Amino acid sequence: MSLKKATLLIILILLIDQISKIYIKTHFALNDKTIIFDWFQIAFVENEGMAWGTKLSDFITFMSDRTAKVCLTVFRILAVIGIAYWLKKSIKNAGSKTLIFAISLILAGAVGNIIDSVFYGVLFDSSSGQVASFLPEQGYDTLFHGKVVDMLHFPIWSGYLPDWIPYFGGKSFSFFDPVFNIADMAISTGIGILIVFNKRVFTVSEKPKTTVEA
Known part of the structure; x- marks a missing residue:
């Protein structure tokens, strides 16, 4: 896959994610x-x-929630820079199409959620008890303190587990509880491809390319 095609894929996913x-x-x-x-x-x-609604401050107890959120967002930005470099290097070295496709998905998803974290606090007002306005006079928070929007929920099954199941038996259980978004789907799919198709993903061409294909 060329750099041009990878870029188009990333833009397409970002558009779908942000529009939704x-x-x-x-x-x-x-x-x-x-x-x-x-x-x-x-x-x-x-x-x-x-992920799963946890916070960095849950693990680093001396750090406030707001400081931890900024640190997490900065870390994500640095991670995106690393993933972008990995993508460019993989294309330059004629990496497999599967690898480039997977990295593109992960990069698009990561950027999609970073946009929420960085900008949504100033782009929207609060959604609590009301429908938010786009580009209000004052947003619900400051730059780097936005919240990631999730909306896709698949409650496929809920009920009580049989008593014979150790520990969990007789307890209420539902599958699948997490609510997520298009960016999360892209990241999960990309990581899944890297794991499931490991051998195909990391197959290197016999004649690596020396320039990035446009």
């Missing part, structure tokens, strides 16, 4: 839900920290 998030922010109040099917819902939540 802006639509949710400007049409749903926080915690609003629309049931599409029994197993698929649009449920608007905002993520202030890392």
Whole structure:
């Protein structure tokens, strides 16, 4: 895959991700839900920290939530720079199409969520109890303190587990609880490809290219 095609893929994913998030922010109040099917819902939540709703300050107790959020966002930006370099190097060295595709997905997803974290605090006002406005006079927070917008929920099954299951038996259980977004899907898919297709992904051409293909 050429650099041009990889760039187009990244832009496409970013557009879908941001359009869906802006639509949710400007049409749903926080915690609003629309049931599409029994197993698929649009449920608007905002993520202030890392995956699964955790925060960096949960692990570094001496750090305030706001400081930890800025540190996490800066770390993500540095990670994106590293992933972008990995993508460019893989294309230059004629890496497999599968590898370049996977890296492009991860990069697009990471950038998509960084946009929320960096800019959404000033681009929107609060969604609590109301539908947010785009480009208000004053946003709900400052730069680098935005919240990531999630909306895709797949409550495929919920109920009580059989008593014979050790430890978890007889307890209420639901699958799948996390709410996520297009950027999360891109990152998860890219990582999944790297794991499942490991041998194909890291196959190197016999004649590496010396220049980046445009």
